[in-house]
Amino acid sequence: SGDFVLVLTCPDRPGVVHAVSSFLVGHGGNIVESQQFGDQLTGRFFMRLDFLVQGEGAEQVTAESLRSDFADVARRFDMTFELWEARAPYRTLIMVSKHLHCLNDLLFRYSTGSLQIEIPVVVSNHLDAEPLVRAHGLEFEHVPVTPETKPQAEDRLRELVEKHDIHLVVLARYMQVLSDQLCSELSGRAINIHHSFLPSFKGAKPYHQAFDRGVKLVGATAHYVTADLDEGPIIEQDVVRVDHGFNQQQLVTAGRDVEAQVLSRAVRWHAESRVLLNGHRTVVFR
Amino acid sequence: SGDFVLVLTCPDRPGVVHAVSSFLVGHGGNIVESQQFGDQLTGRFFMRLDFLVQGEGAEQVTAESLRSDFADVARRFDMTFELWEARAPYRTLIMVSKHLHCLNDLLFRYSTGSLQIEIPVVVSNHLDAEPLVRAHGLEFEHVPVTPETKPQAEDRLRELVEKHDIHLVVLARYMQVLSDQLCSELSGRAINIHHSFLPSFKGAKPYHQAFDRGVKLVGATAHYVTADLDEGPIIEQDVVRVDHGFNQQQLVTAGRDVEAQVLSRAVRWHAESRVLLNGHRTVVFR
Amino acid sequence: SGDFVLVLTCPDRPGVVHAVSSFLVGHGGNIVESQQFGDQLTGRFFMRLDFLVQGEGAEQVTAESLRSDFADVARRFDMTFELWEARAPYRTLIMVSKHLHCLNDLLFRYSTGSLQIEIPVVVSNHLDAEPLVRAHGLEFEHVPVTPETKPQAEDRLRELVEKHDIHLVVLARYMQVLSDQLCSELSGRAINIHHSFLPSFKGAKPYHQAFDRGVKLVGATAHYVTADLDEGPIIEQDVVRVDHGFNQQQLVTAGRDVEAQVLSRAVRWHAESRVLLNGHRTVVFR
Amino acid sequence: SGDFVLVLTCPDRPGVVHAVSSFLVGHGGNIVESQQFGDQLTGRFFMRLDFLVQGEGAEQVTAESLRSDFADVARRFDMTFELWEARAPYRTLIMVSKHLHCLNDLLFRYSTGSLQIEIPVVVSNHLDAEPLVRAHGLEFEHVPVTPETKPQAEDRLRELVEKHDIHLVVLARYMQVLSDQLCSELSGRAINIHHSFLPSFKGAKPYHQAFDRGVKLVGATAHYVTADLDEGPIIEQDVVRVDHGFNQQQLVTAGRDVEAQVLSRAVRWHAESRVLLNGHRTVVFR
The missing domain is CATH 3.40.50.170 (Formyl transferase, N-terminal domain)
Structure with missing residues (x-):
């Protein structure tokens, strides 16, 4: 099982959290820690997620594969994001x-x-x-x-x-x-x-x-x-x-x-x- | 448009955030502020959501109607929750x-x-x-x-x-x-x-x-x-x-x-x- | 018995504290609280004294009489000072x-x-x-x-x-x-x-x-x-x-x-x- | 010129500060820093003095000689005291x-x-x-x-x-x-x-x-x-x-x-x- 961290920012609009959580569910991810902030002044949304990927097939999941899979969500919501192994120094x-x-x-x-x-x-x-x-x-x-x-x-x-x-x-x-x-x-x-x-x-x-x-x-x-x-x-x-x-x-x-x-x-x-x-x-x- | 606050606690397991965000998307809700905490010691999950309900039909939405609609999600995840108008004194x-x-x-x-x-x-x-x-x-x-x-x-x-x-x-x-x-x-x-x-x-x-x-x-x-x-x-x-x-x-x-x-x-x-x-x-x- | 506060500042030189404490002893004064500071940069000395006047004749002692008596010490050391009843609002x-x-x-x-x-x-x-x-x-x-x-x-x-x-x-x-x-x-x-x-x-x-x-x-x-x-x-x-x-x-x-x-x-x-x-x-x- | 620190405690009574400042004046001492506290509950007085000994004969003055000279003041006021070179590690x-x-x-x-x-x-x-x-x-x-x-x-x-x-x-x-x-x-x-x-x-x-x-x-x-x-x-x-x-x-x-x-x-x-x-x-x- 792997531990990953995802940080992202994008224009704030309905459905962002839902899209991210759908992505996680689809990849067997369980949230360890999550923080969000919507800046009402600039209309931007910020999120940090620490999540575990567990269960069948989890050992094949890497930061690289997740990054590649997440690209589509990111494109749809015009996100800038980074995704790393959570403990990588x-x-x-x-x-x-x-x-x-x-x-x-x-x-x-x-x-x-x-x-x-x-x-x-x-x-x-x-x-x-x-x-x-x-x-x-x-x-x-x-x-x-x-x-x-x-x-x-x-x-x-x-x-x-x-x-x-x-x-x-x-x-x-x-x-x-x-x-x-x-x-x-x-x-x-x-x-x-x-x-x-x-x-x-x-x-x-x-x-x-x-x-x-x-x-x-x-x-x-x-x-x-x-x-x-x-x-x-x-x-x-x-x-x-x-x-x-x-x-x-x-x-x-x-x-x-x-x-x-x-x-x-x-x-x-x-x-x-x-x-x-x-x-x-x-x-x-x- | 209404401003509501939802607080909940339940056993921590995959899909909780997804279920809540699905509920919000289904009700035209947009997150203003959200905080979560998973207690790894007790295995319990805690969440607070401040969200706006906007758009068509929003004026019919009340804390009471949302509470009633959310009951099903709550049951599925064994949640204790409260849902109020966010500014109700x-x-x-x-x-x-x-x-x-x-x-x-x-x-x-x-x-x-x-x-x-x-x-x-x-x-x-x-x-x-x-x-x-x-x-x-x-x-x-x-x-x-x-x-x-x-x-x-x-x-x-x-x-x-x-x-x-x-x-x-x-x-x-x-x-x-x-x-x-x-x-x-x-x-x-x-x-x-x-x-x-x-x-x-x-x-x-x-x-x-x-x-x-x-x-x-x-x-x-x-x-x-x-x-x-x-x-x-x-x-x-x-x-x-x-x-x-x-x-x-x-x-x-x-x-x-x-x-x-x-x-x-x-x-x-x-x-x-x-x-x-x-x-x-x-x-x-x- | 009266409670008085004396604050003063003067050029820092040997004998200041001794002169002030001599004045107090001469007036039956006992120190309740005292603070001093010598500013090595500017060469100025600062002092605050809270003192009680007790014993025979104490009831005749007033802030005014003390001020008048202290003027001589102040002159000798080029002091600026104030002297008040300690509890005067x-x-x-x-x-x-x-x-x-x-x-x-x-x-x-x-x-x-x-x-x-x-x-x-x-x-x-x-x-x-x-x-x-x-x-x-x-x-x-x-x-x-x-x-x-x-x-x-x-x-x-x-x-x-x-x-x-x-x-x-x-x-x-x-x-x-x-x-x-x-x-x-x-x-x-x-x-x-x-x-x-x-x-x-x-x-x-x-x-x-x-x-x-x-x-x-x-x-x-x-x-x-x-x-x-x-x-x-x-x-x-x-x-x-x-x-x-x-x-x-x-x-x-x-x-x-x-x-x-x-x-x-x-x-x-x-x-x-x-x-x-x-x-x-x-x-x-x- | 020497820099010394004197700390003392004794029963609080009139004349303590005067006696100490007289001692200093008599030894060419000039106060760098001084703090005092009278505990009204226990009736004890506490003092710390950092002082310089300067001028003629100052080079003969040591912590030991000062300690010996101060013993008489200490006895009179029933003091416990320590006196050291201020910078001695x-x-x-x-x-x-x-x-x-x-x-x-x-x-x-x-x-x-x-x-x-x-x-x-x-x-x-x-x-x-x-x-x-x-x-x-x-x-x-x-x-x-x-x-x-x-x-x-x-x-x-x-x-x-x-x-x-x-x-x-x-x-x-x-x-x-x-x-x-x-x-x-x-x-x-x-x-x-x-x-x-x-x-x-x-x-x-x-x-x-x-x-x-x-x-x-x-x-x-x-x-x-x-x-x-x-x-x-x-x-x-x-x-x-x-x-x-x-x-x-x-x-x-x-x-x-x-x-x-x-x-x-x-x-x-x-x-x-x-x-x-x-x-x-x-x-x-x-």
Whole structure:
């Protein structure tokens, strides 16, 4: 028996759920978990289904065969969809610079199996992360970046994405701005953690801005990468309380816990196909 | 066009969603919001559907006619279900003693239309609440309780529930323990707010217990009333941070905000048919 | 025996605490609660002291006599200070427009004695609040505002502040922008609630902006009024989680609870002399 | 110039703060941070002072010399006190079994310098933690425990505490119950993380109990070890929201983040001398 996940979006109209459930019944599928959302503003419908295929003939059923069979339903309702084995790990490339708290958090969760990912390689423009990565038995690649070598560095990244069949790039406090071209190429499959509660404090040094403004909470935002810096669709946000006693460095330290937690949630949800794009917003079926 | 809500629970098996969606398609129904949950431990399936009936003949469709038509599906899958007009207000009787913060919160939300309830009467064993109730233009009934008159007081409550066709009784800091008999009668349609994070600090004076134990958070729990005091199915809980500087009275004050918020959420969800019983636990489709 | 509160700020240098504690010892004062903060960035020191004056001669001691006696210490250390009876209620004028949730919350807390304020009058440019205000036995004054009558309306407000000896003006969702001149006059003694997590979504319709940006948390900010709109020193902020299922109206509703709580905390702290200005930031001795 | 921290508790009476500030002035001390708390219930006073000794002769001033000089003040006011160099790291022994999330969190924070501790040795009754500990360049000692060898195992622990001059023992999900005798010996200098919101769900398998009770939040509690299991003074607690969709394993996973954060906060505060015992409760000067 196989466990599969189907995510889809289409114009909302009567009969969508019926068509999908008919498809499932016809393939011996039983729903484990299902979530739906109809956006009344845009008229779009979003659905995530986790289902088991059991019984006679179930062992012949694969994600590929289901995808092929579902194409007809998708065409009829003008759906965009993805269908995967529910437990297939996302092939994930992590990029990091000198601050390792997000990387450490992701690697530890990976090591305990609580993130449904594989990590073929971790890339950094510095060497600080290497021991941590090696301690987890993972491949580390040093790709230094200078203004002059940036195009080559990005080409190297493209090669790694290609070579390792990467589904998801995670910018775990990677402090280099990617080129517009690369952002576009990775659109929808790269997640960045911004160390503020966006849209507050866009750009560099958000904790310094937060300190100057005298805020009482600091936050972090995980979002998809788009060419428009810090404006990508938000996946998750959270905050932590601070007070007048926090200096800039203490704000930074307080924020790190939130950054790591927010990013790991975003990665977990993405890897379990729980995040769907809805224009420049997201639908998250937690 | 009508807006209806269907909630159901049944043994989980293939075809349930298909049968329900077939029913909807057959009645011109279009799903606005849908949530499902299959409890793998108990093998039970839970579903909530908000759907519009539109198009030709829609004006003849009523909750009653849909209920009658759905009975066959329900029988086939051994379902327990309820089906209502989605915006029909719950007829709610509120009971209170001397602490009015939960009552004030409920009445204000009621006055702004953010709770889908009607309040035919507020009952109290004291007179403190009367001015607040009258200020909202609502009926107030004083039902004093002494150990001797408790049976008569409970009979009066039964009469009020009967007379006003009450669907939901809310114990908004009502400090009298209801008899086992009355608890049983109201089972599943009475919500109590307990002023602690259950199961910590059951029974009387939970803030005193919390203070003695030196806890760093205090909480509140909204739960269905059952004969087993403070053991009813939990609908909602929340906490607020306290510290060593809080004396007992300050714990009480800090807790009040949480009590009011937790209770109002529970009432809102119940009135929108978002809470389903799953043994002595609840499924809450927020 | 009297209970007094002293708040002060001065350049940080050795001997400040010793001078203050010497003063207390010399006046039979015993510290109930004390908080201090030295801002290493600005080199300023902040202190709040709640102290009892007991023993022989205590009944002759008044806030006025203490203030007069403390002037010498203050001069020596270049202090700005205030000294009050600790339980003296702040005379507070509340302004509101059509959304009453913050007003309702403040009035209820006032009625239970959990805010250390008196409310000589509630002012509104609309009539919606009148019944609620009257139900609490308080004075209501209707001061309509049009572009033409704004100067007169502000003059009327000044008269009310003067006549009622107002210490604090609370803008509890008052939807008129005050003139720069009035903002300056009220500087440091007027608190506004902004319905977003500042500096996100300044200006009008913050929930609409929040919706468009697809944020996962919405918030509220209580701040002192300054001529620079939405840029005044922040006293308190909080947020509440939302998700893709919230439309604009639901964001508004979710945010209201946070607005009311954030504003009431700010008012409570201000009325207990717990908030000190530190440039355009605040020190809050909670 | 030296930076020192003084924590003290004594019966609350007039003149305590004055005596301490006189001592500081007499030793050229300038207060960086100060917190006080008078417990009106028990009549005890608690104080934490972080102060700099600067100017002529400052280089001769040591924690030891200050301690010796302060003894007279302490005697006069019947104080219990500790006085340390403010940045001296706490010598900390960590114990762990098979669940490594708390250990990983502590070691990472240690590696970034955000915990003021040294870790001479990590002890476990299993071998799972060894690679993680070695990757941080720390000493690992395997001390297996069976019912028969428990006394020897505890003797070995005592030797390690002695040999490494340990100030603090952290039970970071160490799943063996310590003997009453050892608990008494370590009283006030051993911190345990309990994986529930105490006093809910004492004892083993708290997440199973939480699941059965259908709670909507799960939590964790860091507390000092005492002979009375799970009843030691609470240092810190926190919770995370769960819902009906969480099975037992998912509750466990959700709880881990809270456990790690709560424990690391408790260790940080303890190592910075911010936690004082007040009977079976704690005063935490955050």
